[in-house]
Amino acid sequence: MNITIDGRRFEVQGTKTVLEIAKENGIYIPALCSHPRLAPYAACRLCVVEIKGRSGLHPSCNTYPEDGMAVVTDSEPLRLQRLKTLELILSEHPNACLICAEKEKCEDHKASIRKVGEVTGCVFCPSNRRCELQEVVGKLKLDSLPYDSVYRGLEVRRGDPFFIQDYNLCILCGRCVRVCREVRGAAVISIVRRGSEAVVGTALDRKLMDAGCQFCGACVDVCPTGALAERASRHEPPPDAVAKTVCPHCGVGCRLDVETLQGRIVASRPDASLEAPAVNRGQACVRGRFTLRDTVASPRRLRRPMIRKDGKLVETGWDAALAFVAAGLKPRAGKAALVASSQLSLEDLFVLDLFSRSALKADGIVASLGPSILDELSAAAGGLKAPPRASLADVAKARTILVLGENVAVSHPVAWVEILDAVRRGGRLLVVGPKDDPMSRHASLSLKVRPGGEPALLAAVSKALLEKGAPSGLKGFDAFKRSLDGSSLAACCESAGVKEEDCRRLAGALAEGGPAALVFGQGLCGAPWTKACVSNLWNLALQTGAALFPLAEESDSFGAWLLMRRRAAGAPDLAAVLRAAAAGTLKALYLAGPASLPAKHGLEFLVVQDSFMNDSCQAADAVLPAATFAETEGNWVNLEGRAQKSMKAIEPLGEAKPDWWIASRLAGLMGADGCAFEGADRIKERIDEEGLLAVREEGGQGFLAACPPGGPADKAGEYPLVLLGEYSPDYYRTLALCQTSPDFKVLRDPGWIKIGPEDAAGAGLQEGATAHVESSSGTMEAVVRITAGMPKGVAAVSRLDHGLSGFSRLSAAAAGSARVKITRVN
Amino acid sequence: MAKILRRERLVPNLHVLEVSAPEVARKSLPGQFVMVMPDERGERIPLTIADWDREKGSVTAVFMTVGTTTHKLARLSAGDEIPVFVGPLGKPSDIQNYGTVLLAGGCFGIAAIYPIARALKEAGNKVITLIDVKAGYLLYWEEKLRKVSDRFLVSARDHRFATKDYVPAKIKSLLAEGAKVDRAVAIGCTYLMYSACEATRPAGIKTMVSLNPIMVDGTGMCGACRCAVEGKTRFACVDGPDFDGHAVDWAELFARRKSYLDDEIRSLCYWERTQLAPCA
Known part of the structure; x- marks a missing residue:
């Protein structure tokens, strides 16, 4: 269809609003409540336009074009109307600076007043110079106001972590409320009270923290004013540079703008771009939005190389440190291993991999996370080609989504945003797990299984689908069918702790057709039943035609998986490496990632290459300071297998160097060939030459043998509670986020034990009390968090260990589930 | 230790602090200041004396929360004690009969000019007080100042005062209307004092700044x-x-x-995160 705007003719589709069409074509219409990620709202009334042949003025943000429509965006009546509207909007917003003639000179001279506690003008405001109100006032040339200034006098709210809320600056555009509900599915805030008392708030005026806020920061990013301001950078002047980076946290690989000021990071915000290649479409999560600044500047950063002399670690220069390490490693080549964090860039991992092969004579890198869900999937395959994988965009369009073994809202919050998008489009969300979590609220079916009951439930669903008769010509189908013959549907359901009718409902939902995705993650890894679960998911995908969506946990898990696929069959995994280190068969270990290695065991030479001082340093012979993600450029391969380039934001702290640089220099000193690189670009070229990123899966598609449930659930006995070890994503390399960010510690702390109200009352445990946890394999202490969603007889601790939190080995041991007894510490 | 008798927020960001300090009160004169430390680990900052009560033995100052120390001060209340409250320091303002004196004050300076205005009035001067506020809700001590002023003017960016002028514009229009000004005093932020001096310079009016x-x-x-x-x-x-x-x-x-602006900002951010945040 055709429309004209200010006499200019445009051919349009009808899916975009008049405001969007105007904006795309460089026609300015002021607007404060509209936002490209949000549904039209038409609250601010600034974007009004005239439409020929229609009476009155129409908000362009919720007017869709019609064929032949003639729009006028600028006329005397419109200008007057907008000015009057803006005057009303500003009547309750501190406006003195907006109309002050002295503003520019004043800003130059009054830099120090950015530090005041209450904002009474732009020069005081954290959003000064990036405020949308300022822009609109400038464009509309407003220079005086016909109303007396009003300051609402609302208390500045400081009771929540990460950001401060000053609703005296709020213009009630509703963007924060809408992004929280529409995009993040949280609906924590709303406009409360009425008329002149209206204000953004929570139910019962609780703190955001108590109202279920996950502090993703989406509200802060859409606020057109300074009403919501990040606490850590609130008084900082605007940044002097911005770098396009990739978040180092989960596998989604969100694009982030890292803002710097005089060579230090002041803030990180999601890239505002809504189009590819930005996978996150303007969103981020608490880790990417609020913790990176503290992580990079952590007091625990390693700044200079250190080598052990007379039993003590002493600082030295790079030349001496590299010579020392090369001399220590060379005689032990062939009896050495290299463990690397898959939060490093692909370039780092690639050179470390080369280094381990050529200099250490080891079989490539071993990821410090242990087997990732991608490794588990490969391990289950047995020469067969895995079912198709979904992309994030596929997930957003799926009709049916089954989430299993992962609280996606916490582990991959931006993937969760895409899942919610699917739900909003009418998709069905099915959630399976041992406890209630926030995802259940959005699910059309949420099934609680007994801890470890997931494989049994999946087998039951497969059986139920077979009953409906789903013949398949795929390889292995008959064997798969036979493998399920041994146990009845009822037995499977009982083993899973699920009612048969619920299981049938789940099967029914999966069989209904339309694009479907099976979403699962690291939560399934490391348990005795991991392989069974992955195999059963694989079969279920083939039965239903659903795509698999394995949530690669770390930012470069996919890259690490690509490299580790090149290892020989039977190459030692992380557990084998640590066992060999303890047994003394391994002589040298090179740790470029977190590993639970409290003592040197039988090792003769231990090298730690990391960005942060950690437990392993105590036993290390040499400690090499590595640059963080923000201090180096490189590519990170996200969970879709997409390599994304991240730019360098600041120079490395102290004498830290990129991980690839260190490995490359060491290889040179050890006389190993093929590791000499001068820059990350050259390494990427080499990676591309080798075709590493082109994933080729061999073999044809086919079913795996199903894994029906084992025996009945184990008896309670002396240890009445099942302890779940939950995967925690809250770390960067060897730094737990709660250690460096005081705000994060309030939100999530790996020192917590989550327990249901009934069990807590039974054990006499109060919120915040210290609990003594005992299993047959050890003991530990943890802080009690009474959590409504925990079923009776189940408690959960974070698996985040890495020797980071002072947590005992028990939490690591509890990777699947363990039986424990919990008592109160007096 | 000096006991705080009153600590109140007058208007956004401006607080009045009244401290029991009989020795300081006994000697205080217009234009002098005190050095204050909010806690034993804090820094010392100067605050201009805004009023005193020799009988009660109390000294009053008005301060703006503009850094870590002033934010700390603003968290104290009546009954709290502060480890350092030293004064009166500095030379007192020259108080003579000049004829007509213009006093310009903004921010904490609104309070700081009060004892000077009072003394000048007592010395027989005609006192013109010019107060600068961004908006009406930031005006305080109006009644107090009116009592010691012959003329009371406000420059503001607020419809309530039918003006969007800053201090120099008011001074210029005052002089243009033929007002005879023999001397001027300006107290407030550096920019206000500087602007006031630039406005009086062409007329050669001696202008004292604090x-x-x-x-x-x-x-x-x-x-x-x-x-x-x-x-x-x-x-x-x-x-x-x-x-x-x-x-x-x-x-x-x-x-x-x-x-030290960068350090001041980092110090305040750190203090807010560690002392005001929920994790504090």
Whole structure:
């Protein structure tokens, strides 16, 4: 269809609003409540336009074009109307600076007043110079106001972590409320009270923290004013540079703008771009939005190389440190291993991999996370080609989504945003797990299984689908069918702790057709039943035609998986490496990632290459300071297998160097060939030459043998509670986020034990009390968090260990589930 | 230790602090200041004395929350004690019968000009008070000031006062309407004092300003508060704080005041995160 705007003719589709069409074509219409990620709202009334042949003025943000429509965006009546509207909007917003003639000179001279506690003008405001109100006032040339200034006098709210809320600056555009509900599915805030008392708030005026806020920061990013301001950078002047980076946290690989000021990071915000290649479409999560600044500047950063002399670690220069390490490693080549964090860039991992092969004579890198869900999937395959994988965009369009073994809202919050998008489009969300979590609220079916009951439930669903008769010509189908013959549907359901009718409902939902995705993650890894679960998911995908969506946990898990696929069959995994280190068969270990290695065991030479001082340093012979993600450029391969380039934001702290640089220099000193690189670009070229990123899966598609449930659930006995070890994503390399960010510690702390109200009352445990946890394999202490969603007889601790939190080995041991007894510490 | 008798928020960011300090009260004169420490680990800051009560033995100051120390002060309340409250320091303002004196004040300076206005009035001067506020809701001590003023003017960016002028515009229009001004005093932020001096300079009206450089000890020992007046280095703490504004090197003063801005910002952010945050 055709429309004209200010006499200019445009051919349009009808899916975009008049405001969007105007904006795309460089026609300015002021607007404060509209936002490209949000549904039209038409609250601010600034974007009004005239439409020929229609009476009155129409908000362009919720007017869709019609064929032949003639729009006028600028006329005397419109200008007057907008000015009057803006005057009303500003009547309750501190406006003195907006109309002050002295503003520019004043800003130059009054830099120090950015530090005041209450904002009474732009020069005081954290959003000064990036405020949308300022822009609109400038464009509309407003220079005086016909109303007396009003300051609402609302208390500045400081009771929540990460950001401060000053609703005296709020213009009630509703963007924060809408992004929280529409995009993040949280609906924590709303406009409360009425008329002149209206204000953004929570139910019962609780703190955001108590109202279920996950502090993703989406509200802060859409606020057109300074009403919501990040606490850590609130008084900082605007940044002097911005770098396009990739978040180092989960596998989604969100694009982030890292803002710097005089060579230090002041803030990180999601890239505002809504189009590819930005996978996150303007969103981020608490880790990417609020913790990176503290992580990079952590007091625990390693700044200079250190080598052990007379039993003590002493600082030295790079030349001496590299010579020392090369001399220590060379005689032990062939009896050495290299463990690397898959939060490093692909370039780092690639050179470390080369280094381990050529200099250490080891079989490539071993990821410090242990087997990732991608490794588990490969391990289950047995020469067969895995079912198709979904992309994030596929997930957003799926009709049916089954989430299993992962609280996606916490582990991959931006993937969760895409899942919610699917739900909003009418998709069905099915959630399976041992406890209630926030995802259940959005699910059309949420099934609680007994801890470890997931494989049994999946087998039951497969059986139920077979009953409906789903013949398949795929390889292995008959064997798969036979493998399920041994146990009845009822037995499977009982083993899973699920009612048969619920299981049938789940099967029914999966069989209904339309694009479907099976979403699962690291939560399934490391348990005795991991392989069974992955195999059963694989079969279920083939039965239903659903795509698999394995949530690669770390930012470069996919890259690490690509490299580790090149290892020989039977190459030692992380557990084998640590066992060999303890047994003394391994002589040298090179740790470029977190590993639970409290003592040197039988090792003769231990090298730690990391960005942060950690437990392993105590036993290390040499400690090499590595640059963080923000201090180096490189590519990170996200969970879709997409390599994304991240730019360098600041120079490395102290004498830290990129991980690839260190490995490359060491290889040179050890006389190993093929590791000499001068820059990350050259390494990427080499990676591309080798075709590493082109994933080729061999073999044809086919079913795996199903894994029906084992025996009945184990008896309670002396240890009445099942302890779940939950995967925690809250770390960067060897730094737990709660250690460096005081705000994060309030939100999530790996020192917590989550327990249901009934069990807590039974054990006499109060919120915040210290609990003594005992299993047959050890003991530990943890802080009690009474959590409504925990079923009776189940408690959960974070698996985040890495020797980071002072947590005992028990939490690591509890990777699947363990039986424990919990008592109160007096 | 000095006991706080009153600590109230007057208007956004401005607080009044009344402290029991009989020795300070007994000697206080207009234009002098006190050095204050909010806690034993904090820094010392100067605050201009805004009023005193010799009988009650109390001294009053008004301060703006503009850094870690003032934010700490603003968290204290009546009954709390502060470890340092030293004064009166600095030379008192010159109080004589000049004829007509214009007093311009903004921000904390609204309170700081009050004792000077009172003394000048008592000395037989005609007092014109010009208060600058961004908006009406930031105006305080209006009644108090009206009592010691012959004329009371406000410059503001607020419809309530039917004006969007700053101090110099008001001074210029005052002079243009033929008002005879023999002397001027300006107290407030550096920019206000500078602007006022620029406005009175063409008319040659001697304009006294109360300088506010970074100050550490307040007794002439450290030299942190040095500023250039008539080309000579002077210490604001012992040679001032009042100086002839037309002889002050303003560019140097502006630059020196920003010396530690980055550290001040980081200190405040750190304090807010560790002391005001829910994790505190």
